[in-house]
Amino acid sequence: MSGWRKYVWAAIIVAVMAHFAFIHAAPRFMMGVALSRLSAATGYNAWTFADRVTPLSRSIVRPSPDFAYSACAYDLRDGPLTITATPWNAYWSLSLYAANSDNYFVVDDREARGGAEITLVRRGRAPPEGAAQIVESPTQRGVALIRRLAPDLDSYNAASHVARDDVCAAFTAN
Amino acid sequence: MLRRVLAWAAAIVAGVVLGGASAWAALEIGRSSFFEQYGAWSHSRATGSSAAGPYTRAIIARDGLLALSAREALYFNLTRDDQGEALDENCTYELVGRAFDARWWSVTLYAEDSFLAQNEDYAASIDSSHVSPGADGRWRARVATVRGDANYWLSSRNARRDFSLTLRVYNPQRDFRADEITLPTLTRISCLGES
Numbered sequence: 606m607s608g609w610r611k612y613v614w615a616a617i618i619v620a621v622m623a624h625f626a627f628i629h630a631a632p633r634f635m636m637g638v639a640l641s642r643l644s645a646a647t648g649y650n651a652w653t654f655a656d657r658v659t660p661l662s663r664s665i666v667r668p669s670p671d672f673a674y675s676a677c678a679y680d681l682r683d684g685p686l687t688i689t690a691t692p693w694n695a696y697w698s699l700s701l702y703a704a705n706s707d708n709y710f711v712v713d714d715r716e717a718r719g720g721a722e723i724t725l726v727r728r729g730r731a732p733p734e735g736a737a738q739i740v741e742s743p744t745q746r747g748v749a750l751i752r753r754l755a756p757d758l759d760s761y762n763a764a765s766h767v768a769r770d771d772v773c774a775a776f777t778a779n
Numbered sequence: 780m781l782r783r784v785l786a787w788a789a790a791i792v793a794g795v796v797l798g799g800a801s802a803w804a805a806l807e808i809g810r811s812s813f814f815e816q817y818g819a820w821s822h823s824r825a826t827g828s829s830a831a832g833p834y835t836r837a838i839i840a841r842d843g844l845l846a847l848s849a850r851e852a853l854y855f856n857l858t859r860d861d862q863g864e865a866l867d868e869n870c871t872y873e874l875v876g877r878a879f880d881a882r883w884w885s886v887t888l889y890a891e892d893s894f895l896a897q898n899e900d901y902a903a904s905i906d907s908s909h910v911s912p913g914a915d916g917r918w919r920a921r922v923a924t925v926r927g928d929a930n931y932w933l934s935s936r937n938a939r940r941d942f943s944l945t946l947r948v949y950n951p952q953r954d955f956r957a958d959e960i961t962l963p964t965l966t967r968i969s970c971l972g973e974s
Binding site: 609612616617618620622623624626627628629631632635639658660662663667668669670671696698700702705706708711715748750754756 | 787791793797798801805834836837839841844887895896904906950
């Protein structure tokens with residue numbers, strides 16, 4: 606191959622590779638940004654209770670002022686985690702998101718009136734002895750998110766007290 | 780020699796730009812296939828759904844990163860009034876709705892930048908726990924810069940032009956059907972400068 610054709614072919618091949626790389630990387634990049642923001646204050650494997658959503662909240666677009674959010678950026682590098690969600694007197698849910706943005710687990714107060722307790726393990730790894738409900742994470746890192754319905758300041762303050770009992774920490778056998 | 784190096788570099792840069800642009804275009808075209816229209820309200824099936832492939836996953840991440848699953852909540856957006864005009868803080872609107880087959884719902888007003896409008900009115904959202912329907916079974920809320928005599932109010936102060944409303948329906952029941960009758964209607968009452 607000679608002349609300008611080889612450059613055109615090179616551009617086409619790079620374009621195809623770049624196309625699929627962008628598609629593959631986009632959700633991982635967005636989750637990476639979310640993970641770094643959520644872990645900035647407390648690091649991994651710890652709950653962060655978010656400030657009440659106000660006009661000054663600028664970290665996530667279209668924030669819902671109806672909820673009190675607790676977020677835990679998790680990392681399973683050192684083994685399984687225990688994640689608990691303390692029950693709340695209105696709607697609440699615990700959602701788990703993988704590093705590629707997949708929402709792979711959700712439980713709400715209709716299914717877990719007394720709160721939720723799960724043992725989070727990396728997919729393919731053996732669960733520890735004595736583990737509670739086992740949930741497999743498809744990726745080493747991800748996000749756990751608790752939403753508690755708290756549309757006014759009083760309920761938000763009450764949710765902040767309840768959230769102190771939530772756990773996102775290394776699994777320890779009882 | 781230098782010409783060859785520059786030519787290869789130009790080919791690679793052109794390829795990356797072309798690949799990025801085609802990926803962006805693919806997501807734009809793909810996300811439109813997820814949209815459903817119910818009167819003036821639009822609903823993206825991508826928000827809160829599970830990924831079935833890399834394109835779907837990218838669209839979901841772009842439209843609803845960390846969103847609740849569709850089983851937990853449904854999201855509807857409204858950007859136009861009953862006359863098809865963009866929403867504007869210089870106008871006063873009435874939002875009228877009825878109870879949903881759902882556990883809870885809320886309507887939130889967002890400025891054009893998709894964040895809450897920059898005001899201190901504490902009236903960015905109304906929800907089913909604070910809104911009661913009238914004798915005709917419908918609730919009414921005013922969307923305006925001032926509350927006036929309205930029972931329920933969504934403040935559009937400092938929302939400028941092109942603001943939007945998001946309806947969230949939590950734990951929708953099996954009977955819940957989104958259509959023009961069940962979703963609220965937004966009617967433009969008046970605008971500043973109109974005679």
